[in-house]
Amino acid sequence: MKNRSHLVLCVDDEAVGLGIRQILLERAGYRVLTAADGASGLELFAAHPVDAVVLDYAMPGMHGGQVARKMRQIKPEVPILLLSAYLDLPAEVTSLADLYMTKGEGAPALLDKLGNLLSPPPASQSSARMNDASD
């Protein structure tokens, strides 16, 4: 697993959860950038060659859906994994992300889904349909 060195951007206003997620992803071999809100997340996204984004939905100020829409405008090819504590998000929000999962599904599920998002060559990422492949 150490051979992976994709750069992943994690955005979440929950500091504890974000810290733990960072450790988890780093142990899994990713390089990780973290942001505590949508605005700083977008700055990092624009400034760094991010390979994938793990985005929390419910955040003060800009919610995950709004952040994802702006990211799509900047770099549409970067896959976005939308995380949420809520079970039912509106379809117009989930359709913006490549993948949507609820918090609490566990670390293997997260790593698996992120791995699937990143495993195909970068050229075909934007059109990837990972919902079926994720399980």
Add this chain to the structure above:
Amino acid sequence: MEFKRFKRTLRQVLLLPIVACLLLAGVLVWQISGANSTVGLIEDSDQRIALATLIEKLVVDEETGLRGYQTTSDPRFLAPFRDAEAPMQQAIDKLQSMARPEQQEDLKQFLAEHRIWRQVFAEPLIATIVGGGHADDLDLNLLGKSHMDSMRAHLDAIVAIATQGREGRVAHWRRQTRHLLFLLIGLALAIGLFVGLFTRGRLESAYAAFRHAIDLQRRRAEEIFQSEQHLRTTLSSIGDGVITCDAEARIQMMNPVAQKLTGWTESEALNRPLDQVFRIVNETTRMPVENPVAKVQRLKGIVTIGNHTTLLRKDGSEFSVDDSGAPIRNAAGQITGIVMVFRDITLQLKTRAALLANEKLAVAGRLAATIAHEIHNPLDSVANLLYLLQHEPKAEEAKQFIQMAQRELARVTQISRAMLSLYRESKAPVSVNLKETLDDLLLLMHRRFQILGVTVSAELPPDIVVEGFPAELRQVFTNLITNAAEAAGQGGAVTVRITPQTADTAASPALEAGAIVEIIDNGPGIPPENREHLFSPFFTTKGERGTGLGLWVSQGIIRKHAGSINLASRTDGPAHGATARVFLAAKPIIDPASE
């Protein structure tokens, strides 16, 4: 026709025949007096005839006396001759005075003949006989006879004229009588016709007036009937029960709804005392409630009965009733009766209860999303930590991860406990620690404040305890804090503060021991036009997101806790925002009825 005119007509009808009869009588009197004068004239004629006849008789007496004397020479035979002189003179004077002109001539000639007869024939004859001579000279006697014949002829002429005049007058009298008869018949006909026609005309106009009055009366009666029918229909159609009573609270009228609700028919209930038919008791104590009629009479105005009143129907079944009574006053303003309007509010109360339960759920629903978030976030961290622990042999790090996981789990437990206490309800009031209650709520709502971008500061001194129903108080505070946070908005601030209040009976108004909970936001404030509607049900400024029941329910709960709730607001200046202020008594007398 007015009464005055009718009286005048009556007078006319009475007087006119009298006047007409008087007129007739006048004409009769005139006519009869005419006939009477004719009769007088006839009597004159009769008298003249009588006088002439008397004179003739006296002349005969004179001649007879004279002849007797002439034959016998006895002076006793001469007595009639002598005796006739005086009455004759009298009769002649009288006849002279009343003789008509055409008779005067005959009378004059008769007098002349008579004088001559006496002086030239009678007196010399008597003197001759007295002297002893013979008076049987033929010529003398013939002369005397011719005078006598002439006298008789003149008297006969007088009688004939008088008789002729009398006959003419009798004929005239007969004509007069006939005329009078015709006149009488004609006048009687005319007057009868006139009086009849006049009376008929007057009677007709009186009858027309009478008919008109009757018609008017009938039309009015019809109108009154229609109006009463209209009112009756209106009363019958009213969806509420309506009972009217007289001043002694005896039932006078019940509409169909009232009959249905009480189980009494109108005929059964008529004139019964109201409290036999309209039996109301307190829902919980089952004690009779003061009858609205008694209350109306006591307070002399419109009254309503309180909530939680139950009407006992005739068949023993019952339902919740809402009622009002109003006095019926006469023109002088005295109360002559009472009208009561009431309705079955069982469904309304059930609807209200459902609404309250729904609002409770809505509060929970609004919190559910944040609660899910609050639980899933620590659970996610714990799951990730467990994964790391599985793959991380380093003892140092493992210890750190376990500590982190414990902290996160403690957070879940806290949230879960706070959430459960939100719905836990006790039957009786319990001691509520306001700081703990508000801390729990702020914890549950923490996420929501973050999302809204609101900074919340709490000034919650410990150990302030009031008695109440904790779940209901949480509902109130959740509503007020949510309102404040939503009003404050992004970058706004909300302060939650508890201030203890000590009892002060000297203050005005007297202060009760308890606590004041203030929730202050620095939002735009409440526009003046909305302020009076704040506590009305279904009033919301949040569109689809709000039920419009939050403050209404909150007010009900606080009233039940014998507390008070008010909202102060400023929309201008730097101090804009709103302050919700709730007073809760430390030992309230909980009134379940005021909810």
